[in-house]
Amino acid sequence: METLEVKEWMEFMLETIFDIKNNKKKAKEDTLQHTCIKKWLQKLRVESILIRGLKWSKLLDPEKKGQWWLSGEMMSSTTNNNNNNNNNNIVSVTKKINKESLEAQKMRQLAAGQGMNTDTRRAIFYIITNADDYIDAFEKLLRLDLQGKQDREIMRVVLECGLQEKVFNKYYCVLASKLCVHDKNHKFTLQYCIWDQYTELESMEEMRSTHLVKFVAEMVSSFTHTLAVLKKADLHDTTKLGTRKIEHFKKFFETVFVYADNLVWNTFKRIGGSPQYESVRSGIEFFIERYVIGNEKQHIGKYKIAKKALKSVEEDEDPFL
Template sequence: MYKESSEAQKTHQLAAGQRMNTYPRWPIFCIIINAEDYIDAFEKLLRLNLQGKQDREIMRVLVECCLQERVFNKYYCVLASKLCNHDKNHKFTLQLFLWAGYYCIWDHYAELESMDRVRSLHLTKFIAEMVSGFTLSLAVLKKADLHDTIILPSRERHFSMFFEAVFEYADNMVWNIFKRIARSPQCETLRIGIKFFIERYVAGNQKQFASKYKIAKKALKNVEEEEEKDPFL
């Protein structure tokens, strides 16, 4: 009994510190941090039977929990992917969720100037995992303005860490990640921004990523002629 009370008190304190002690954030938060594994969390979240648009808080809470960890935990990525695969509304929420006038992921980009390094790193790793698992695409970076010629150090560091995380994947994975946005007219500005940013801040400064950038640049090419056969198949 004492142990349960102590655990509950600890959870309450943690929730209060992260502003998760209101409904429906409180039950969502408790399930996510106390679950045995991602399957347990997934099943319990489905049983919450949230009404109306309350289920949009699931992704908001999940991302915030991920960013609050001292060490990056892929558990949150696996759970997010499971939810998105189950219901496309969760994927839509993760990409475009409007909360207090900002988007669920894009609003964090507006906070980068004041975001501490660990939180920024966790955000880059979370999105890199979502992109590499094809739950999201690089289109999630559309609001990042990567083509800006003047960029503050915190934003440079953040997006450099993101592309470095992506370039850690195997060549065929890098090809497929960048290829997904190669032919979308809506991503033309983004493609220009990605190439500009990587050339200026990533590939030019760290030679070990030069070969990965060559693969990415080729994958991004939006040619009109018939698409070449995927070299990694």
């Protein structure tokens, strides 16, 4: 290469490019430039040089067919790699499918165990239990676009899931509140669902009863529902107050009395003064005085606030503001 003048090298390259462009090759003996280049390449022992695994000898092999730019070793290696990659992809996809199938099977079993025995309930159950958060669940539930009575299944499933958790989870309360604010029909449905639960208190498991206490307490303290939800509890009727029922509502009022004074005031005030809540108010006062206060004086202060709030009217100012 040292003996090759720059001008001659450029002329050779331009001539070669021109021939390639015109798709032709001159039938003549090698030029001086060509001869010099060949000698230079031989000095560099290019036959042993690999370009990305490709030998010059195989690149220039006129008998090479197919992917002429790949050496035999590379083709073999690439083929093996492709096969290995394909196999790995298949195994990966298979594992994913098997995993998803296993998860789906577990979800079906869990849904069946929680009484989700219809397609609608199962769909709602899957959304609620697999959502990223309550907003994600809320939006996906709306997209179900359930019609007629099917829409009522949403709140039934939400409450049932909340009551069957091993540890009480406020996620279901927040989701229920979001649904109630969005559509009053959900609020009515939740009220009837709670009333249905009240009819089963005497035979209800303790954990489920405790979760129901906390759930309803969250609903009234968040102002999603009022204490009017206790209407079907018949707290003033001693003939309907069995041991477990008494214990249940005792826990309920004790839970509410843990709240701050102003929250207790506003919770009880919401059913204060109105004639339509007269029986509910009398039942609450009777039950608290007999079963919650009794000989225990720790809740007297909160009950005084609650009792005053029950007798208040809408115009009365909040004394804790």
